Amino acid sequence: MNSPNAQGPTDVRSTNRLAPRASLAMMLVLLAGCSFSDLKPQSHLLKPTDVSQTLADSAVSLSPAAWPTENWWISFKDPQLDALIKEALANSPSLRSAAAKVRQANALEAIEGAGLLPHVDAAMSSTRERFSSNGTTPVPVRGTWQNVNQATLNVGYELDFWGKNRAAVEAAVGRRHALEVDERAAVLLLSASIVQTYIALQNSYEQMDVAQTLLLQQEQIEKLTRQRFAAELDTQIDIKQSQASLPASRANIAALKELIELNQNKLASLLGKGPDRGRTITRPHLQSSNTVVLPTNLPAELIGHRPDVVAQRWRVEASGHEIDVAKARFYPDVNLTSFIGLQSLGFDTFSERSSRIVGFAPAISLPIFEGGRLRGNLDAQDAAYDLAVENYNQTVIDALRDIADQLSSLRWLKERLAQQNEAVATAQAAADLVNKRYAAGLATYLQVLATENSTLTETRQLVDLKSRALSLQANLSRALGGGYMPKILAPENASPSLAGN
Template sequence: MAAQPHRPYSGLSFVLPAIAAALLLAGCASTRGLAPQGHAVEADALASSRSLEPHALSDAAFPAADWWTALGDPQLDALVREALQDSPSLAAADARVRQAQAQAGLADAARGPTLDGSAQYAVAQLPKTLAPGEMSDKVMHNTVLTVNFKWPLDVWGGKRAEYEAALGQARATEVDAQAARLALAANVARGYVALAQAFDALDVAQREQARATRLHDLGKQRVDAGLDNQLQLRQAESLIASARQQAQAAQQEIDAGRNALAALLGKGPDRGLEIARPQLLQAPAPALPGVLPSELLGHRPDVVASRWRVEASSRGIDAAKASFKPSVNLSALAGLASVGLSDLFSSDALLGFGGPAVSLPIFDGGRLRSNLAARDADYDLAVAGYNQTLVGALHEVTDAVQAARALDAQIASATQARDAAQSALDIAAARYDAGLGTQLDVLSAQRPLLQLEQQLTALNAQRYAATIDLDRALGGGLAPAGPDAHPRSDTNPDLARAPTP
């Protein structure tokens, strides 16, 4: 029989039918009935205009990046800068960012071709029981040099989707790191306000102790003169002891506040001893940009991070769907092999193998469907997290601005009441000095003054805290980049309608 002529592309006659058969069998693994259920909420659909409108100013801007400077204390500014430089919590957030970026890099690398090289030298000796005759007991030297090429073609875009999903998670982690910085700055500012409140409470206790001491001295004079008895003296001593206890409690709060700030700075407790008394100057009036709530999405790092996770989960669904379809891989192996080094680089030592390969799922026990169902659930969880974060963001903004307005009114009323109580005490003390009044009159006037001074201390601290909460709720001057909106009806049409920062 005559030899058939060599046809270099005759292998295509086998490959093309194989691909066609693979496409026909692909229906054995179906995505039928599987789809995500989550629906992203439109920000403007969350009714907030009636709650925010009385406080909104159309020309008001979002907070500046250094929003804490509005409180007017240079020491606070320095503490926040120190915390943002040295805090271990931020180092952990940065490490998570690098970890997520590395995962995205791995997903990207899986999309491209690989080329591996290997070299092997082996010595073999076959026993007579396996190779009788001339081959037995003969030592053979084998040398093999190979280059292996592999390229999994991304025909359906599944590997790209996996990469984009990992990239979306990395972007979310980057925004999380920004959120961690915002949270740390807010915690330092809040701790600083608590320290200021503790110092103010110490002042109140010391003033009360001074008033009680004066009352005691006056009472002693009256006892010595025979005008009063020991009862009034003991009552004054009780007031002094009570004020002293309040001063001791305030000092404990000061020590605890300094320790807490030192920990936020990532330093030991001795660093807290260097923190001087806060000198907060002002709590700015609350103001809201008139573009809320839609513009809030681009300024809140937690909302932007949640939006990135929705996008990443959506791409994960695309990747899972692509695994239902046939995969095509190109591979080639080329090298040199010989039983001796002298023949290794001769034409007879050439070694080669390669070509395209097609594979597809036919029966996998439900693995692919379960994987897609899990990706759908991941998407639903991401959407639910996004919706909850958005609702929580508007809640925080509304709470902060309403609290600031209400506290301003309460502080004004409490200040008026405190001034009236001080006048009443001055009158009662003057009458007692002149012998026209009793110690009971002084005690009755002194008690509400103490309560009002303590109340004002707490209200002022709450007012500063409301300023911090509002700046944080409005994003703290950050504007993290969010994913672009683009409709993808093949995954979930609701994603195209979801609000994008």
């Protein structure tokens, strides 16, 4: 008596027929994998340990919590600046453009995601047709006119054995994340531009204060020169010299007023408003911070705090998945299609049960000879991956250099400010002394003019240095990422994952 588990002759023959087919399929898959095994990316991601940031001589304090806050500009303690940035973030066309790119990426991701799901569609047709008298159509339809009616519900699904569709979705996800971070980078760029323009506006006002003070002094000296001339202590030449400096000072004040309006116009543009909005911006009152504090583990943590670095990292991730897509194209595509519906000649029997049609059609396609198209596509994706990696590496290096530049400037600015304050005090003391001697008839106008010019030059430089201190404070916050904290980081391993890499 045969065992229930014993195989009969038919089972053995079926197994014998399937074995060669399975072996052939396995051989084709292996050949497909070998056909691109020599193609692979050449670049590698820069690791935090590969770069160093020397802070030992930077004269700044280190703190684990020294990263800027998201609203880093409030450290300047100017309510008008806070309101301007808030207005810009709500109205800027550049930010709306960045948001539109994110929405577009979301839509493209949804399109790629559709490849992971079955697709279902319905079709209906009614054709008036004359069948050939000499064709294969049997009697009585042969040589007659008939209405061919058909309605079907079609279902198709691609079996993603090699992960092609999944990799395409992951690539779209990476591009979307990159654009989301680009949107945050646009916010940082906009806020930093407003702060820098606002600092320039304050500098223009302060330079105008210096110019107006100088003009007042020149008017007083011109009046004193006339008195000296009346007392026969000076000549007409001295009067003309004292008068000559007045138009130049007034012209300088006019130029500074022009610069103020230009900065107001620029601020209005950054706000997404017309020039009239700029005229309502009053004089800034920014306050500089006397302390600078940096994060302790700067190179490693910078990768997650700079929007430009994070965005490039996501582009590397997307490029890695594009390589996986290109590799999967070397393998067979397996598609399943089926349909169910009704078909009949004429409408009288169309809805009858006997008019139903059902079909199921699995299909396998394997690229055999593509003229190098698939290899060229993979080679191009490898190069695109290398480009994304090197762009990422350069962005990390540039970010560290950006911070180092701000630290170098801040360190030497402190000494420059101290020396410049001393220079201004010395020049002002010399000018006061010469002015007193001139009033007493013990100094010439040329001496007055020389000390006046010296005081003006040194005071202008001091004003510029104070503005530079504010600018460096803003630049350091921007260089440290402007308070950006990613919601999700790109995976550490962004290398293409399919076999053959």
